[in-house]
Amino acid sequence: MAVRSAFGASRVRGARFISRCRWWRTMVNEEGLKAMMSGKILVVEDEADLRVLICMYLDKHGFEVCTAGTGEEALALFSSAKPDVVILDIELPDMEGTDICRKIREISDVPLIFVTCRRDRDDIYNGLAIGADDYVTKPFDPAELVARVQGHLRKRNLFQSIGQNQKRWWRNGRLEVDLIEMTVKVDGQPMPFFPKELQLLQFFIHNPNRVFAAEEIFERVWGEESDSDTRTVNAHIFNLRQKIEKNPEKPLLIQTVRGFGYKFSI
Template structure:
């Protein structure tokens, strides 16, 4: 069965290019020009993935993403043309899974779509179902429930933040490179510029109460990567 993608893009030429390319690669694409029609379409057609442009007539991509996350559990990929938009996509925790910078290169978009769908399928397959909880001092991670507790209080983590924290915790005491995280957690190769990992580490530190200027739990090892400190949670 073909995977179904809902594409929200008001540039007709770009939308047709994307639709044709994704169709050629085995996807069913539903296209919508107006932002205020996207959520009803998602409710009606239950897409496997949603692609959102930020600037849309009727409703912008940020508001659409927030509304989608009230019921839609699949991946959301956003188009952006400005650095400030990238910061907002990553920083406001809207629930977007990834972004692609305009001008859109169809092959890059296809690779991102495929990576997101693979990751989603892996989660559905329950690869973590047989894994036991991880505990470090006052921190407990529960993969089945995908929850984290610190000092017996629940930490409000997004799905992506939990994935990253779990990945680092499984490798406690080891330096993990940005390239490894991109490949294994984000689902794509690091291009030398992408700030997704940095932003998610920053969010995790804030939620875990780790001093961003002098972190003791999730340390930055300059020139190498990140280190989950196992003894820091006591």
């Protein structure tokens, strides 16, 4: 009963998220939204019982699932199966999930969710810094994990489709963003960004000079409401500042509004 209720709450949050983003409604029709909610998921988890449980929930909600219990299997499956989302345990018997993440990021920007027992802030920051889009600590509600997968697929498909409805270039001072190719230059030099960093930057570009609480940023960019995930937002903003601010310790673009949240000031 508790699991069913949690999943129901996740569906309500997802619907509220879509209704709030007006620019989504102009670009995503009902059929397109249904397409965003399906896909192939690679689950990399060495605990067999947990792997089966995750697969059961994903399969119930229409996802095609492939699984791996080791890093070697995961990399081979990633190349052959070409998944739309990767759920990756960090502690595997043959290699660290962080090493797998780095290898995947060399060739793909597929959404990647770490699932791990490590819950220290430094572990979370490091996981996001090397290219993970999300970080879920064990134990967790499988229904919430499914909702996160749906949110990442929804966002990825959306950001791939909106280029035709907007101008291409955005420039401000030393920062230049190609909003169609989603590439960034700082002081005229290309700057590498991870997918979620680009989505967060694009969100700020479309919403300048407005204050957003970390919870709302998470809802708008990641697709869910969750008070516990403000640390994910904080970690991504920290990384973003390192790349676009002249002095990350005294940011001029992404400003902290004490007691309220963040503002993209231009």
